[in-house]
Amino acid sequence: MSQLEFRLPDVGEGLSEGEIVEWHVEPGSVVTRDQVLVDVETDKSIVELPSPVNGTVVRLGAAVGDVLEVGAVLVVLETEERSAASAHAAPEAPEAPEAPAAPAPAQSPSPAEAAAPPAGALAGRVLASPATRKLALEHGVDLAAVAGSGDGGRVTKDDVLAHTQAPTPPAPTPAAPASPASAASSGRPARVAVPPLKDELVPLRGLRRQIAKSMTRSWTEVPHITEFREVDATALVAARALLRPRMERDGVPFTYLPLLVKAVVATLREHPKFNASVDMAAETIQYHGRRNIGLATTTDAGLIVPVLKDADTLSLSETARQIEVLANAARDRSVSTDQTSQGTFTVTNFGTFGGWLATPIIRPPEAAIAGFGRIRDAVVAVDGKPVVRPTLPLSVAADHRLIDGNDMGGFLTMLIDYLTDPVLMLEAS
Amino acid sequence: MVVGEVAEGVDLLVVGGGPGGYSAALRAAQLGRSVMLVDRLGEAGVGGVCLQVGCIPSKAMIEVAEAKHRATSLREAGLQVEQAQVDLAQFQTWKDAKVAGLTSAVVGLLRRALVEVVAGDFRFTRPGSGVVQSLDDRPPRHVQYTDVILATGSRPLELPGLPRDGVGVLDSTDALALARLPASVAVVGGGYIGLELGTALAKLGSRVTIVEALDRLLPGVDAALLRPVRQRLKALGVNVLLEHRVQSFEDGRLTATSQGQAVELAVEQVVVAIGRMPNTDGLGLHKIGLTPGPTGLIEVGKDRLAAPHVAAIGDITAGPALAHKATAEAEVAAEALCGLPVAFDPATIPAVVFSDPEIAIAGLSPDEAKAQGMDVAVGRLPLGASGRAATMDAADGFTQVVVDRATDAVVGVQIVGPHASELIAEGVLAIEMAASPQDLVGSIHPHPTLSEMLPDAVRGLLHRPAGATVPTAAAVGAP
Numbered sequence: 001m002s003q004l005e006f007r008l009p010d011v012g013e014g015l016s017e018g019e020i021v022e023w024h025v026e027p028g029s030v031v032t033r034d035q036v037l038v039d040v041e042t043d044k045s046i047v048e049l050p051s052p053v054n055g056t057v058v059r060l061g062a063a064v065g066d067v068l069e070v071g072a073v074l075v076v077l078e079t080e081e082r083s084a085a086s087a088h089a090a091p092e093a094p095e096a097p098e099a100p101a102a103p104a105p106a107q108s109p110s111p112a113e114a115a116a117p118p119a120g121a122l123a124g125r126v127l128a129s130p131a132t133r134k135l136a137l138e139h140g141v142d143l144a145a146v147a148g149s150g151d152g153g154r155v156t157k158d159d160v161l162a163h164t165q166a167p168t169p170p171a172p173t174p175a176a177p178a179s180p181a182s183a184a185s186s187g188r189p190a191r192v193a194v195p196p197l198k199d200e201l202v203p204l205r206g207l208r209r210q211i212a213k214s215m216t217r218s219w220t221e222v223p224h225i226t227e228f229r230e231v232d233a234t235a236l237v238a239a240r241a242l243l244r245p246r247m248e249r250d251g252v253p254f255t256y257l258p259l260l261v262k263a264v265v266a267t268l269r270e271h272p273k274f275n276a277s278v279d280m281a282a283e284t285i286q287y288h289g290r291r292n293i294g295l296a297t298t299t300d301a302g303l304i305v306p307v308l309k310d311a312d313t314l315s316l317s318e319t320a321r322q323i324e325v326l327a328n329a330a331r332d333r334s335v336s337t338d339q340t341s342q343g344t345f346t347v348t349n350f351g352t353f354g355g356w357l358a359t360p361i362i363r364p365p366e367a368a369i370a371g372f373g374r375i376r377d378a379v380v381a382v383d384g385k386p387v388v389r390p391t392l393p394l395s396v397a398a399d400h401r402l403i404d405g406n407d408m409g410g411f412l413t414m415l416i417d418y419l420t421d422p423v424l425m426l427e428a429s
Numbered sequence: 430m431v432v433g434e435v436a437e438g439v440d441l442l443v444v445g446g447g448p449g450g451y452s453a454a455l456r457a458a459q460l461g462r463s464v465m466l467v468d469r470l471g472e473a474g475v476g477g478v479c480l481q482v483g484c485i486p487s488k489a490m491i492e493v494a495e496a497k498h499r500a501t502s503l504r505e506a507g508l509q510v511e512q513a514q515v516d517l518a519q520f521q522t523w524k525d526a527k528v529a530g531l532t533s534a535v536v537g538l539l540r541r542a543l544v545e546v547v548a549g550d551f552r553f554t555r556p557g558s559g560v561v562q563s564l565d566d567r568p569p570r571h572v573q574y575t576d577v578i579l580a581t582g583s584r585p586l587e588l589p590g591l592p593r594d595g596v597g598v599l600d601s602t603d604a605l606a607l608a609r610l611p612a613s614v615a616v617v618g619g620g621y622i623g624l625e626l627g628t629a630l631a632k633l634g635s636r637v638t639i640v641e642a643l644d645r646l647l648p649g650v651d652a653a654l655l656r657p658v659r660q661r662l663k664a665l666g667v668n669v670l671l672e673h674r675v676q677s678f679e680d681g682r683l684t685a686t687s688q689g690q691a692v693e694l695a696v697e698q699v700v701v702a703i704g705r706m707p708n709t710d711g712l713g714l715h716k717i718g719l720t721p722g723p724t725g726l727i728e729v730g731k732d733r734l735a736a737p738h739v740a741a742i743g744d745i746t747a748g749p750a751l752a753h754k755a756t757a758e759a760e761v762a763a764e765a766l767c768g769l770p771v772a773f774d775p776a777t778i779p780a781v782v783f784s785d786p787e788i789a790i791a792g793l794s795p796d797e798a799k800a801q802g803m804d805v806a807v808g809r810l811p812l813g814a815s816g817r818a819a820t821m822d823a824a825d826g827f828t829q830v831v832v833d834r835a836t837d838a839v840v841g842v843q844i845v846g847p848h849a850s851e852l853i854a855e856g857v858l859a860i861e862m863a864a865s866p867q868d869l870v871g872s873i874h875p876h877p878t879l880s881e882m883l884p885d886a887v888r889g890l891l892h893r894p895a896g897a898t899v900p901t902a903a904a905v906g907a908p
Binding site: 122125127138152247250 | 861
């Protein structure tokens, strides 16, 4: 019988501290090896820490909300041969591995087959015609979330289309350059009950604190210049429509994002200043050989920016696939520190929230960030006549210490060329 | 050198040429895929059980049997036929020609869609690969597929103690291929197949006994729908033995037990129609990590995918083993494998029984609707209220519409009567469109037809003052 001090391990590359989110055990709990003891939130993710041994919890090293340095004692365990202590089972033990589901009772073939199909549940089914259902599927709209305008709440095709136009943040708008956040979501907006407002003081912790620090540093240290443009997205829309069925054969959603990332990556090759970092202390400019693109991803806990490494070496389908993987990892907070580091340029998608134009904030030590709005029909002048064209608004913010207005103009012109005529990207690849 | 093991690449592979399989092949081809369809019998097997030995042949037999029966049952109306006879051998020739015509029509569609049809049984060897073993001595073909749709269907269950021999003990396929009518026949199984076969054989002139182990015919079908059928069976002289378990058949004697008592029946032939089992046992599913459920069914998602690149449709998936379910699923599976956003999500899958009179069901029965917590209103019109039915000398049956008052939507339609199988489609449309009773009444139906019964059944539900009695004979008489 001996006591073991289980210390907060470095669960990610360069992690220095972690915040206790939830304890799954309490003093006296009997734990088995690999049973989850505690959820710890690091800068980027929530990590479940399992017990290294069989034993009994003697003492917890910190309370929920405490921030612990790496190496601090997390929990003290008494290791022993599994004793009769099992009477005192962990009261809040995490879900035990599911017992293998009991096999359904074997139905011996009925001597008479049923002629009638078992009737499915119709109660609670949204009233909508098959054509409306198909339209909803095509637009990724959950019918249950659509307010039906017909008798008794019947949902019409127009209702579905109107729903796709509505700028409800949680519901991705397929017409918009979907962000990673929208890429894999089911289109089912989360329904959150709104609690009454109250006075409340909460500590700045975890991801929120990290975002706050990073944004403050950027806003106070980096002199931003921001430029706004609108791009004729006719060819981009056509390109995505053409590529989509092929790209999605493997079940990976194909949004506009991979195309936008490809355009950025191609532009960075000719404009290395946008893929660089300024170090004022050392008075150096570090140009980066790799093009690692950060993807601003909305999660329930806040913004996380997983990084698509060496995006210039990836095929379009591989780009789409990795974006999906990274976005999912960010959303379920399983993203590793490695997956969120070494970015050289960031892409953000305020279009997901119905946005038109915005002023993106640079993520130091990066030198620039590109933001994309939502593609929508706009009247533009073509050959002196007003014409309706799908239009993509975009803005680029750059670090003025490194980048001047004429650099910005060159970068934007090339980026817009690629987005207006995506086929030009073939030349860059 | 083992030439046969050089695998050929297949873009989209369909296994099984039944209604599900060939529909999936056609849809995939339409979407630009290069398709190979494998069926045990090759082009000769296209159409599957449904076309070759199921739906189509049985309807042919039922049609002829009904024509013979009606020739002698309208005597009161003045029709004088001394003796109607059916030459079963001639019937088989005629039926085979019809089946051959339909088969070649489907083969033509597949050829025009450039679908390669291959004869043999497919089994998986590993994910993405499999082998087609033909029934003759040709070497096996190894294929590597990108996507596969499994549509292998089902086969008749055998009864332990009563194995099929094709002479005395028949399955439904044998019964539909009879070239000579047995003087007496026992049909084991009171489900829809047994009921349809038994009725047809009785009308053709056999002495028919239907033997069912449970306490009722057509388990799962609302008892009210069955009443007119039971009356007609009685009139046709069909003997129905419920709660009888068949033991053996020897020397023209069928032995069954009922409540511990042994019962013997002298019959020339026995037709076993006790159900079907899914054809999933020979596919080598374990090679791709799939395990069918205890009854052999493959679990699929709404997109009909059982695993990435692997779809399953029709009788080998949960739900009624009906051709129209398979064809509807085929479209979904093919589109899902082409990356389209699709789901198999029907409000209802209709079921029809070609009994006499026919039974057709869509959506919920009144009891099912109540069980789902609906505020239920039921409109019901007896067949006797229909002028057209009177001219057909048909009186036994009704049309019933189940409405959810909360949403004012039709959620169920049940029809018993002539052509119920045709009439139910309007009920399906009403349920899918969430039509209200007013929608049915507001759509003008031609007179005099049986189709009028649907709006007339719900007319009474509109603007009904509390406590008022509403005449139901709305459709009687001239316009």
